[in-house]
Amino acid sequence: MVADDVTRIRIGLVRLTDMAPAFVAEAKGFFAAERVEASLSIEPSWANIADKLTFRALDAAVMLPPLAFAVAMGLRGAGTPLIVPLSISQNGNGFTGSRSLADALGSDIRDAMAVGRRLAGIVAAGGPRLRIAVVHAYSSHDLLLRYWLAASGIDPVRDIELVVVPPVDMVAALGAGEIDGFCAGAPWGAVATRHGVGRTVMLTSAVWRDHPEKCFAVTADWAERQPDGLQAVLRALLRAQAFCDDPTHAEEIADLLAVPERLDVPAATLRASLPGAASDGGVDISRFAGAASVPRLEHAAWFLEQMARWGRFGPEIDRTALARAVYRPDLYERAAGVAIEPAAPEKFCA
Numbered sequence: 001m002v003a004d005d006v007t008r009i010r011i012g013l014v015r016l017t018d019m020a021p022a023f024v025a026e027a028k029g030f031f032a033a034e035r036v037e038a039s040l041s042i043e044p045s046w047a048n049i050a051d052k053l054t055f056r057a058l059d060a061a062v063m064l065p066p067l068a069f070a071v072a073m074g075l076r077g078a079g080t081p082l083i084v085p086l087s088i089s090q091n092g093n094g095f096t097g098s099r100s101l102a103d104a105l106g107s108d109i110r111d112a113m114a115v116g117r118r119l120a121g122i123v124a125a126g127g128p129r130l131r132i133a134v135v136h137a138y139s140s141h142d143l144l145l146r147y148w149l150a151a152s153g154i155d156p157v158r159d160i161e162l163v164v165v166p167p168v169d170m171v172a173a174l175g176a177g178e179i180d181g182f183c184a185g186a187p188w189g190a191v192a193t194r195h196g197v198g199r200t201v202m203l204t205s206a207v208w209r210d211h212p213e214k215c216f217a218v219t220a221d222w223a224e225r226q227p228d229g230l231q232a233v234l235r236a237l238l239r240a241q242a243f244c245d246d247p248t249h250a251e252e253i254a255d256l257l258a259v260p261e262r263l264d265v266p267a268a269t270l271r272a273s274l275p276g277a278a279s280d281g282g283v284d285i286s287r288f289a290g291a292a293s294v295p296r297l298e299h300a301a302w303f304l305e306q307m308a309r310w311g312r313f314g315p316e317i318d319r320t321a322l323a324r325a326v327y328r329p330d331l332y333e334r335a336a337g338v339a340i341e342p343a344a345p346e347k348f349c350a
Contacts, residue, residue: 008037009222009228012049012061013283015042015168015263017186018089018214018286019272020253023060025240027256032079033239034232042262045166046136053219055079056103060218061086065303067314071137072151075312087295087332088214088241092273093141094189094200095148097181098174101130102158102199107280110207111202116152123159133165133173133182136172140213141183141204143286143306148207151350168289172339173266174198185213186273187265190283203284208289209347212299234335238293245289293336298343300327 003028013246022040025031041058043049046067052058054077065084069075072082086130093116102345104122113345134142142162149156165173170182175197182188189200193340204211216237223230243249254271257263263270272283300323307313328339 001094006035006077006177007035007226007232008039009229009233010059012041012042012043012047012052012063014044014166015050015265016092017257017263017270018092018288019062019087020104020216020244020257020274020286021237021240022252023257023262025236028240028243030236030239031233032202034236036229036232036236038233041144044168046139047166051117052075053082053217054078056080056219058219059222060216061216063217064136064139064141065215065300066140066143067136067138067234069213069300069304069307069322069326070312071217073137073281073313073317073322075171076185076206082217082326082333083220083223084215084217084295084300084326084329085230085328086216087293087299087337088237088288090210090213090287091203091284092213093144093183093185094282094284095181095183095191095202095204096170096174096192096198097197099178099196100179105201107201109201110206112148112202113152115202116148116154116349119149120153123154123348129159129161131163133163133170133179133184135164135167135184137164138307138312140211140303141185143303143310144204144207144211145183147348148202166206167324167343171195171197173177176309183335186283186286187263187269191265191271192269192273193282200282207349210291212292212296213286217294217337230331231335234331238336241288241293245275247278247291248272250274252341256264256311271348289327293328293332294340295329295332296325296328296340296343297323298346302329302346312335
């Protein structure tokens with residue numbers, strides 16, 4: 001704690017619906033109730049988040065688990081040790097195709113393998129390589145997309161051109177014909193549909209049911225200086241996650257996120273991916289509380305396994321040691337006041 005017994009923390013965010021717990025913790029006074037003064041900084045891209053963590057312009061971020069590992073390992077820039085004491089959300093992403101690609105892939109949005117078989121047929125037929133965007137090279141989107149493509153018989157290195165586009169720029173890039181599709185979190189698939197430039201054809205929860213999505217990462221040196229403050233931050237976020245997971249709060253949360261200084265997207269579009277939404281199947285609904293909040297070492301191991309699979313780092317890295325250094329379920333258990341229960345078997349598309 002600082003001298004006046006107030007914990008001050010700078011938290012980085014990007015414009016995505018599953019940032020909701022951090023915004024809710026601020027707006028509903030959950031941070032204030034824990035004597036936490038949180039400065040929420042909305043950044044234009046994941047690259048900005050990573051750079052500001054590295055140079056200590058941010059103390060923490062709601063971010064992508066693979067990017068947290070990449071920053072901790074120094075895979076981009078100088079790097080800085082991070083810890084992940086909390087998972088923020090599950091699910092929430094979709095693969096959105098241009099209008100022509102979406103028409104060719106059909107509407108089996110929850111059957112990843114059926115959509116994958118059709119995509120494999122398009123790839124096998126020849127023609128220009130499809131250009132598909134992900135939000136960052138070190139993202140859950142990239143790893144889930146590659147896993148799905150490979151399971152469908154498509155080589156994501158040889159057969160598809162994968163490019164990086166910040167989430168807020170995805171819809172414009174699709175509309176301009178610069179990409180044929182993208183994998184991104186809500187609300188951008190729904191925004192593409194609303195603008196008539198594409199349609200979501202597959203949900204990432206169909207690739208890995210209830211997959212971990214965003215996490216809360218903190219620089220290790222801030223956490224070491226502020227052990228009690230970190231616990232206060234975690235308690236506030238856990239309270240906010242429970243609030244966000246209650247369907248009766250969805251309208252309020254959507255209105256809170258919709259304002260220009262946050263996501264600047266119509267509330268109805270944001271509402272579609274929040275718990276309790278009457279989804280028509282075109283949006284992947286996020287989960288925030290309970291199992292969604294647990295930073296599981298098994299999940300860390302999967303992300304690192306897939307990063308190694310696609311050549312992000314070599315066999316010299318001790319993945320088990322790295323997972324235990326970054327993911328800190330012990331800190332979660334202390335804040336939540338509960339022991340983590342064993343995980344149920346994970347459910348993948350293949």
